[in-house]
Amino acid sequence: MTLVDTVRTAATAVPILEVLAERWSPRAFDPRGEVEDAAIDRALEAARWTPSANNSQPWRFVVARRGSPTFHLVHGSLAGVNRTWADKAAVLVVSIAEVADADGRPRPWSHYDLGQSVAYLTAQVHHDGLHAHQMAGFDTEALRAALSLPPRLDPVTVVAVGPLGDADALPEPLRERERAPRQRRAVTDLVLHRDPA
Ligand SMILES: Cc1cc2nc3c(=O)[nH]c(=O)nc-3n(C[C@H](O)[C@H](O)[C@H](O)COP(=O)(O)O)c2cc1C
Numbered sequence: 001m002t003l004v005d006t007v008r009t010a011a012t013a014v015p016i017l018e019v020l021a022e023r024w025s026p027r028a029f030d031p032r033g034e035v036e037d038a039a040i041d042r043a044l045e046a047a048r049w050t051p052s053a054n055n056s057q058p059w060r061f062v063v064a065r066r067g068s069p070t071f072h073l074v075h076g077s078l079a080g081v082n083r084t085w086a087d088k089a090a091v092l093v094v095s096i097a098e099v100a101d102a103d104g105r106p107r108p109w110s111h112y113d114l115g116q117s118v119a120y121l122t123a124q125v126h127h128d129g130l131h132a133h134q135m136a137g138f139d140t141e142a143l144r145a146a147l148s149l150p151p152r153l154d155p156v157t158v159v160a161v162g163p164l165g166d167a168d169a170l171p172e173p174l175r176e177r178e179r180a181p182r183q184r185r186a187v188t189d190l191v192l193h194r195d196p197a
Pocket residue numbers: 023024025026082133134135136137138157182
């Protein structure tokens with residue numbers, strides 16, 4: 001059995017917050033792992049305190065526990081490869097952007113705000129010793145229909161959450177990817193302009 005957690009910490013160029021360096025997206029979740037309700041409370045509370053445009057708070061979530069009918073629906077909407085591993089996660093969280101308010105006025109920053117809230121949520125999850133893996137690979141319209149979401153609510157990602165599992169239990173090529181070095185572009189590639197100190 002291999003839990004590959006410790007080797008996944010980012011080799012950052014300068015020190016950053018521990019939870020940010022240690023967060024990573026596994027595909028090996030413990031098929032018997034559980035997430036206590038208090039941990040879900042903390043994850044949602046972290047998301048709740050995300051900043052948003054005009055404090056509009058356009059994030060909505062569906063939280064489905066493994067074995068429940070809702071989990072079955074969410075899992076069924078996932079793309080093929082995601083379906084092979086995400087069924088082991090204790091929880092699947094659907095992140096949903098409220099793209100228009102109740103009067104139909106557009107919320108142009110709702111996807112941006114939702115993404116930030118999921119970043120907060122995943123940081124809290126990792127701080128609590130669990131793991132999270134975001135997925136955009138799912139059938140949006142199938143999930144919208146399965147969850148009876150109106151047009152002003154856009155499902156954007158499904159986030160697998162739970163305790164880490166055995167990397168050896170993954171099929172190839174996912175097993176190899178689980179151990180592959182984590183890579184990022186250099187900061188100099190990201191910054192278009194930076195004034196000197
Ligand atoms: C919006 C978004 C969509 C993603 N979709 C998928 C997906 O469908 N399947 C998957 O296995 N990983 C998916 N990922 C995970 C990324 O591949 C992963 O975050 C990236 O490779 C960096 O790895 P790290 O999170 O371990 O640092 C997604 C991540 C984000 C933020």
